[in-house]
Amino acid sequence: MNPINISKPFTLANGQVIKNRLFKSAMSEQLGDKQHNPKSGIAKLYQRWAKGGIGLSMTGNVMVDRNALGEPKNVVLDEQSDLSQFIEWANAGKQNDSQIWMQLNHPGKQIPKFLCDKPVAPSAISLGGGLEKGFNTPRALTEAEIYEIIAKFTTSAKLAKQTGFTGVQIHGAHGYLVSQFLSSRHNQRDDKWGGSLENRLRFILEVYRAIRKEVGNDFPIGIKLNSADFMKGGFTEEESMQVVQALSANGIDLIEISGGTYESPSMMGAKNKSEPVKASTIKREAYFMDYMVKVRKLVSTPLVVTGGFRTAPAMNEALSTSATDFIGIARTMAVDPDFPKKLIEDSNYGMPLTVPTTGKPALDKIAMVGLVWYEHQMRRIADGKNTDPKLSALSVVVKTIFSAGWHAFRKRRA
Structure with missing residues (x-):
């Protein structure tokens, strides 16, 4: 038998074939216009990624409710959207036999103050860790x-299928609304939507079932799910595994594993601000592989692990364990759209990422340089330009302030 590696195709249960095991995980493109339709540049961006060899591209989070935005330049897909621009986006992302799925999201209470006076959530509990400011x-x-809200998710999924996207993913991680429902820290309801885990996972199951009823069995539905929130009283690893089993039993097509929230951003590689990334994690390049090994014993649903991968040998090693079926990559794609092609052509290829910095740690933190630098790289691709790995972090901060003011640096998604 030939060993499983990143170049091998994968066939989902519904028969859809994904040409390789490389999965572009969602990144916030910040390319929505004033009406929250996708700007034309977003099609150029995804066309470039498709030509670069990616098997499946996941869009940045598309909001299901235009009155609940996580960021000012979010794209929204609903009855008011200009569907022609979504059709252009989907067609671009399907070039070179690539798949493009739309990530659907509702931020719940993770809406910056300047965007919403009174957000909604499962319970009237504010964010902690200083984020309440x-x-x-x-x-x-x-x-x-x-x-x-369940109906809004369903409408957005229906329109994603109608406009040519080849699947959808429900964003159930990083502290957004689905994640809030799952967490006993943030969901303290006393009705059928809160309390026991069975009640807390009711929301995501109802969202999934409503979408499935609308789009049918042949259209893939995935989810991005936290392995844990890594917070006292929050969503635990054991609960996460139970949710995975429930979703698997209901026929979900693909599960991507991440972790953490705004309050404890483990999707960036550490469980909290004071805990560094473990040496074993650095060696194998994957933030959540320990969890994947455990969950693979529980379900046969296709799995994606995202976070930390930089080299072909580490990716192929992860696949060889069968703990994951796809390798999620993100920031490397923002720096080099041809990263997938290079990985497949050279089994020893790797691309370490340097951390962009202005040279002033305090400014880096305030300006969220580790996020906006990559957004500027994506914007270059969207404008038809090549990326610039040597792009000055300070120039990025200046350009962002000039175009959007300091509001652009308010806490945003990862």
């Missing part, structure tokens, strides 16, 4: 509003 305390959703 930038995010307003939410009000608890009524049951009728919960069903309205």
